Amino acid sequence: MNNSSSFLKHAKKNQRITFDTLVDIIQVLRKKCPWDKSQTLESIRTLTIEEVFELSEAILQKDLPSIKEEIGDLLLHVLLYAKILEEKEGFNIYDIISSLSQKLIRRHPHIYDQATAKTKNILTAKRQWEKIKKKEKNTGILSGIPQSLPTLIQSYRIQEKLLANDIALEDKKNILPDLQTLLLSIKEKKNDKEILEKKLGKMLFLITHYALYHEINPDNALAKINKKHMEKF
Numbered sequence: 001m002n003n004s005s006s007f008l009k010h011a012k013k014n015q016r017i018t019f020d021t022l023v024d025i026i027q028v029l030r031k032k033c034p035w036d037k038s039q040t041l042e043s044i045r046t047l048t049i050e051e052v053f054e055l056s057e058a059i060l061q062k063d064l065p066s067i068k069e070e071i072g073d074l075l076l077h078v079l080l081y082a083k084i085l086e087e088k089e090g091f092n093i094y095d096i097i098s099s100l101s102q103k104l105i106r107r108h109p110h111i112y113d114q115a116t117a118k119t120k121n122i123l124t125a126k127r128q129w130e131k132i133k134k135k136e137k138n139t140g141i142l143s144g145i146p147q148s149l150p151t152l153i154q155s156y157r158i159q160e161k162l163l164a165n166d167i168a169l170e171d172k173k174n175i176l177p178d179l180q181t182l183l184l185s186i187k188e189k190k191n192d193k194e195i196l197e198k199k200l201g202k203m204l205f206l207i208t209h210y211a212l213y214h215e216i217n218p219d220n221a222l223a224k225i226n227k228k229h230m231e232k233f
Contacts (some may be wrong), residue, residue: 023093026079041084048077060223107132126164134165141165153219155208163212172213175206182206 029036051073058066082093105112107129134141145157162169170178182203189195211218 022075023079026076026083030080030083036080039080039084041081044077044080048074051077056223060220060227106136123164126160127166130161130164141167150219152204152208152222155205156212156218159205159209159212170206170209172210175210175213179203179206179210 055070058070086092141161182199186199208218
């Protein structure tokens with residue numbers, strides 16, 4: 001019986017295919033499939049971005065079969081990246097898993113370190129994560145935010161990281177009054193495009209900050225409104 005028939009036999013018996021088996025499949029495809037053999041880190045990069053957006057759309061649609069499929073596609077990309085790196089750099093998916101496991105344990109001392117273990121809220125946990133990360137990497141608190149992120153998500157991540165490092169750009173109680181002030185000034189400057197652009201940018205930044213204080217992701221909020229109008233029209 002060939003390998004494909006063996007896999008089909010397992011599927012028919014509803015037996016779970018293990019992670020190691022999946023890794024073996026990627027190994028075979030990398031050797032024998034023309035498409036898989038030709039892939040590089042750079043060639044898969046844009047496809048991964050596309051898959052992330054497809055997963056995002058499936059989540060917004062609450063389409064569970066599509067969510068499962070898109071997560072599988074992302075896992076395929078992760079395994080391909082790991083296989084390419086194994087060929088070039090000598091470390092494999094198990095090294096990546098080991099490194100990730102160590103990082104997760106190291107950055108969750110409130111879970112794994114009995115000396116510091118105690119109940120913490122989400123913000124405290126985030127602050128601890130950022131503090132440990134900054135110490136490990138010796139970089140700026142915003143250095144991990146990609147320049148290529150969509151601007152609304154980037155703004156949210158900037159403010160989220162600043163808040164996790166005890167830097168509050170605006171007091172929650174001041175945001176709505178400041179937005180009202182901005183609205184009034186926009187009416188006065190509506191014919192000056194350059195000033196109007198700056199004020200609208202500041203307004204969007206403040207709205208993002210307000211959403212953060214209320215634990216709402218503004219990108220998710222906007223995506224739901226966009227979806228509503230796409231369906232309506």
